[in-house]
Amino acid sequence: MTDSKNIETTTAHRAIGVDIGTGFISCAEEEKGEVVFRKIRDAFFKLNPSKFLEGSANQFGEAMLKNSGAYYVKVDGTLHVLGDDAFKFANLFHQECLRPMSKGVLNPKQPVSNIMVSELVKAVAGQARSPDDVLYYCVPAEPIDADFDIEYHKQILSGVFSELGYQNINVMTEGLAVVYSELADNMYTGIGMSFGAGMCNIVYAFMGIPVFAFSLSKGGDWIDSHAAKHTDETNNVVTALKEKADFSLSDATNGIQRAISIYYESLLNYVVDQFKELYENTPKKKLPNVQQEMPIVVSGGTSLVGGFIDRLTELTSQDFPVPISEVKHAREPLFAVANGLYHAAKISTDIGDGK
Ligand SMILES: Nc1ncnc2c1ncn2[C@@H]1O[C@H](COP(=O)(O)OP(=O)(O)OP(=O)(O)O)[C@@H](O)[C@H]1O
Numbered sequence: 620m621t622d623s624k625n626i627e628t629t630t631a632h633r634a635i636g637v638d639i640g641t642g643f644i645s646c647a648e649e650e651k652g653e654v655v656f657r658k659i660r661d662a663f664f665k666l667n668p669s670k671f672l673e674g675s676a677n678q679f680g681e682a683m684l685k686n687s688g689a690y691y692v693k694v695d696g697t698l699h700v701l702g703d704d705a706f707k708f709a710n711l712f713h714q715e716c717l718r719p720m721s722k723g724v725l726n727p728k729q730p731v732s733n734i735m736v737s738e739l740v741k742a743v744a745g746q747a748r749s750p751d752d753v754l755y756y757c758v759p760a761e762p763i764d765a766d767f768d769i770e771y772h773k774q775i776l777s778g779v780f781s782e783l784g785y786q787n788i789n790v791m792t793e794g795l796a797v798v799y800s801e802l803a804d805n806m807y808t809g810i811g812m813s814f815g816a817g818m819c820n821i822v823y824a825f826m827g828i829p830v831f832a833f834s835l836s837k838g839g840d841w842i843d844s845h846a847a848k849h850t851d852e853t854n855n856v857v858t859a860l861k862e863k864a865d866f867s868l869s870d871a872t873n874g875i876q877r878a879i880s881i882y883y884e885s886l887l888n889y890v891v892d893q894f895k896e897l898y899e900n901t902p903k904k905k906l907p908n909v910q911q912e913m914p915i916v917v918s919g920g921t922s923l924v925g926g927f928i929d930r931l932t933e934l935t936s937q938d939f940p941v942p943i944s945e946v947k948h949a950r951e952p953l954f955a956v957a958n959g960l961y962h963a964a965k966i967s968t969d970i971g972d973g974k
């Protein structure tokens with residue numbers, strides 16, 4: 620039901636990082652000396668029995684779900700298929716999946732969002748095993764282009780983890796998690812960027828402390844929906860083309876590819892411009908007084924498209940307020956946030972263990 624992957628390491632205590640994204644929920648923790656990653660699609664599908672059968676359809680639907688091994692929950696008598704299985708069932712009935720999250724936070728238009736996220740988190744992270752478990756989860760930094768604050772989202776998620784038995788629950792912004800994942804060798808100093816489905820999250824960190832952090836409520840979903848509108852295609856067609864391994868921003872040939880490239884160009888310029896503006900508006904006393912070059916480290920599914928790093932390198936090579944040594948991808952762009960959250964939890968357990 621969940622995808623997983625391993626990286627080597629060692630520890631004594633349980634430390635766990637959970638990245639609750641608009642597209643995926645991922646977690647990282649250590650098992651048998653290795654960091655293990657698991658992820659599940661942050662989606663669900665309401666099985667409406669009247670769509671495919673009359674009468675005793677609900678019982679039939681439940682039996683069918685059980686037989687297929689699908690992951691589901693029943694809320695007020697309605698069956699909800701969760702995670703990757705939701706896509707299979709949505710396709711079967713020619714419908715769209717529902718998302719518990721929208722633009723980086725819980726979707727207020729879906730009243731069952733909280734229950735769905737709780738079930739999905741349970742699937743990847745499981746229950747707490749001991750009161751000493753240390754858990755870190757991420758939230759977006761305050762958005763600078765949208766009218767919502769992340770407090771509600773943060774509190775609901777904290778409640779979800781409490782219900783799963785976690786007691787030592789900590790929160791970190793998504794961009795800083797990327798810095799914790801990738802920039803240990805650089806004293807956690809540099810710029811972390813996460814380009815997701817619903818948002819872009821950016822942090823400028825010095826010695827592990829954010830100088831400033833922000834989020835923008837545009838990401839892969841925004842590229843898909845706008846490129847789809849301009850080419851009269853469905854979002855699904857655009858997403859599939861964008862995610863194809865051979866697609867590159869510098870080599871867009873057909874109309875849909877050109878539309879995708881145009882929105883990528885707009886997104887990248889937007890991120891770089893917002894960084895410059897925030898830097899200029901930050902009081903000099905709050906900016907680190909250093910001239911050293913530092914890296915930009917990039918994560919998230921939206922950054923996986925061909926030519927992304929090259930274009931960001933070009934845009935930050937001139938008139939950028941911080942001297943940049945290099946722009947590079949995280950080692951595991953889809954798991955860097957979960958990995959950084961795990962590392963933050965691990966540092967905290969090591970301190971607790973007196974290491
Ligand atoms: N190979 C690829 N090329 C381009 N885009 C991709 C690729 N693979 C995934 N994506 C896009 O990446 C996005 C998902 O990325 P990610 O898993 O980092 O987001 P998220 O963490 O769930 O969302 P957010 O951080 O915004 O809440 C989707 O928009 C998806 O279409």
Ligand SMILES: [Mg+2]
Nearest residue numbers: 640813815956
């Ligand atoms: Mg993300």
